[in-house]
Amino acid sequence: MIYPFRKFLPEWVSTLFSLKRPEGEIPKLTKADYTTGLHCEYHLWLNTYQRRSDFDPYEHQYISPKQKSRLRDLSNSFYPDSKNVRYSESETRKILTSGKGVRSACLETDKFSIKTEYILPNEEKPGTFEIVALKASTSFKKQHITEIAFQKFVTEESGFPVSKCTLIFVNSKFPFQGEIKIESFFVRKDVTEEVALKDKETKESAYSLYDLLSRKNLPSRYVSRLCSHPRNCSYPEICLTPKVPGDIFTLREGKEESGRLYDQGILHLKDIQEIESLTPRQKIQIQTMRTGLPHTNQKVFNEFFGKLKYPMYFLDFESINPPIPVYQNSFPFQHVPFLFSLHVVREDLSREPESFYYIEDGIVDPRKGILEKLQEWILPGGSILCFNDKFERRCLEESAAAFPEFKGWLKSIQDDFVDLAKPFWEYDYYHPDQKGSTSLKTILPVITGQTYKNLEIQSGQIANSEFLRAKTEPMSESEKSEIEKNLIEYCKLDTYAMVLILRKIKEWIEKPL
Template sequence: MPEQKHIFLSKSKYGSGLQCLKYLWYQFNLKNEIPAYDPETLEIFKQGQIVGELAHQLYSEGIKLKRDWNPEKMAARSLEASLQRKPLFEAGFVYKNAYAIADILVPVGKDEWDLIEVKSSTRVKPENIYDTAFQKYTYEGAGLKIKKCYLMYVNNEYVRQGGLDPRQFFHKEDISDQVTELLPGIEKKIEAMLRVIGDKSMPDIKVGPHCEAPYECPLQEVCWKFLPDEDVFTLYRGGKTSFALMERGILQLKDIPADFELSDKQRLQVAAHISKKPYIDKPAIKEFLSELKYPLYFLDFETIAPAIPYYDQTRPYEDIPFQYSLHVVEKKGSLPRHYGYLAPGDIDPRPEILAQLKEKLGRSGSIVAYNSGYEIKCLQLAMRTYPEYEKWVEEMNLRMVDLWVPFRKFFYYHPDQRGGGSLKNVLPAMTGKGYADMEIAGGGAARFEYMRVTFDKKVAESERQRVRAALDRYCEMDTLAMVEVVEALGEISHLK
């Protein structure tokens, strides 16, 4: 097909083709119909860019090439820069229909180069090897001599002390042998992808586990829309079971044969969907509620986990609370009192949060959290940096009660939960209330919005205050939701 000579496969599109040819076809033929990335995904990309820029600091004489969106012009510019025999950042080269931009190319000896792929992950992943192999194929085809291939990734044991130290922040691992093993098959894969791209009809690719691995596909809204209500993919921990049912043509929970092997919890779930009534284990709920000792302290953290630590004595991707919400119920039937804190961001927020909570959580009564292991983890990580709180944190952990337990263990399940046991699923199913009208309605959005308005100095003050107000409302909603769920469980346990 002669028109293919004008088509270039980038590294990312080659990766798309390896994961799903249908998605690759969309990228060239129906690009405008691909749903836009959500703000959380965009922020993850931004973190990757920041990590990449930090890696450049390891090569002080490096040259960063200005991006030209014409691959052939970019290749000519990069080839000219390569004559200087200095490290190159984001140099792009073309070979046949392949086009790849290198994070870092380092000159070695007289005429060779080391290829360094920089990732914001904390280990080498299989997809990284495929990415790097595609690059080596392209660069060598363009005339460069690649000596070694490395993956540079984040050292999650690095502890920031004052200014960032890029040499300690990164690990660099030689992946040359793994890359070499993949080289022979690349050209045929590219040819197959080009045939798919040039076809007027999209390829018939069935949905499967590849829709989420190694990356979540943005076409899920398109490809999965055939599923009916109460589909088999809402099965609790359905995984391979859900796909096995789909392969047999079974798409709804109500149509699962009685002799099909399911876990006990899945059986309870299916029965609830068929009967349209919640499953209730009153004795188990009563036993759980009996563990609650007043006063009750309903606690929730919102956290950041930046790739590059903002504060001293923190590690890459360490969970750092920047906000808490606390509702206190002194005795059964009393109205909850609310306390909260949202950090300004200019200093490590943990000392202030620890000090406030030590004062407000008292010395007795249950501390209720949803998936309490996370709150415990955050406190223990903070204790590592602020050991003066060690004894207090240990005491708080003993008082923790996990409100997720009745739903994770299926003491209660409502069909409206749609297989989910998170607070976002449970609250509307039990009370009819929810997060639908909230500007920020999830932990991921809270994390990235806080980072955006706190650390991006270009954000206007009015926007910053608007987002901070939304963060206050969201975090308060989480702990108020727990109060209402406990009340609902109490009412259910007394039903005849």
């Protein structure tokens, strides 16, 4: 559902924020601008002329520029005769005019600019060209068609007719055996017909968005599709003024319901009166916001704790999932664990647990190293606690598939797994400060007061990218050691956090709230 929060924005907002286009040349519309503008016209205009100081263009990109560069280097083997023009517009024109192909191509008109991996002469239709776009993905998506349609439009506006469009993406089933064979590693898909269906729409949208950029003030009329959810809005102080929502959009699984309530003028969960149609979790949220007190289902936690057995093993993995596999017998984008933390409570939860960890040593495949250590340290018959155990289970199963000698041990502990996240996911405990979230990093400070704020690495995504950088890019030994230390500290806190949370659960059982 798309929420039209502001069909018309009052003119006073432009005055209040001095949202005016700087004097000078209007920037050309790029592919990134085009896709941004299709999502939200205000986002495009504000990003261009009033960009936030903390704006990070790579914030939501999970593939590093280095990994993308390596993919491009591999795909070059498909087109060995293409000349690398390093995104030079003049060189691109010169070589295409001579009837030859280019890679790292760039074309511009007076209004538009594109960069693309390849523009090649289409030998099947002399005098026309093929655009080839490389995507760090395992399938083609609607967004890819939108992007290549814009590239085709600008290429043709630049005077080079396009008769074929091709997408290259990664084959997720490619088994890495130490060598990349590009014919089976990549998938090349002809998307000419899909792109042609968007020709008219693309041209109209491109000129409309360029017209938007040419305006001197933030447009007062709001005609874009807008955000799928206001929490995704990059400029809420503009787009949602003056009716700024309180916590209404933290309603769990409440996209449509939150939008409906917002349209009725309800900005806070505590102000919702009609709750009969809401889910049990949504009702719990509203109750806690009204009282300011947490909700605890004592019965569920009694049963949860009653099923636990000593010794208790608290387990967490960190993994990488690069598009180009690093380890033998792995696949593109497969999560391969490189680090685990294990805290062990033998018989008394109030005592400090034993702490173990393993991190890839650069000699042994980390999956084998992890399985060897865990087989030594985790014995059948206890309780293995994870926060969302599906991930740890999958890592172990896929690791044992690569090293089948550990399948017997893994089978012997399968019934010992306990998902500590489950009662929190079900809102058997919920605190108003959670704001709808049930992540470990939200639960820990709410229940114990401890946080991840003092760590250099504070998320699994950063851990993933930092280890991959240390594994595949040149750096000093001291920098590698620092990254390794930070990774271990982060992973250890994940498992110790579970110990602290379980202690709190034990307190609730012994001294009911």
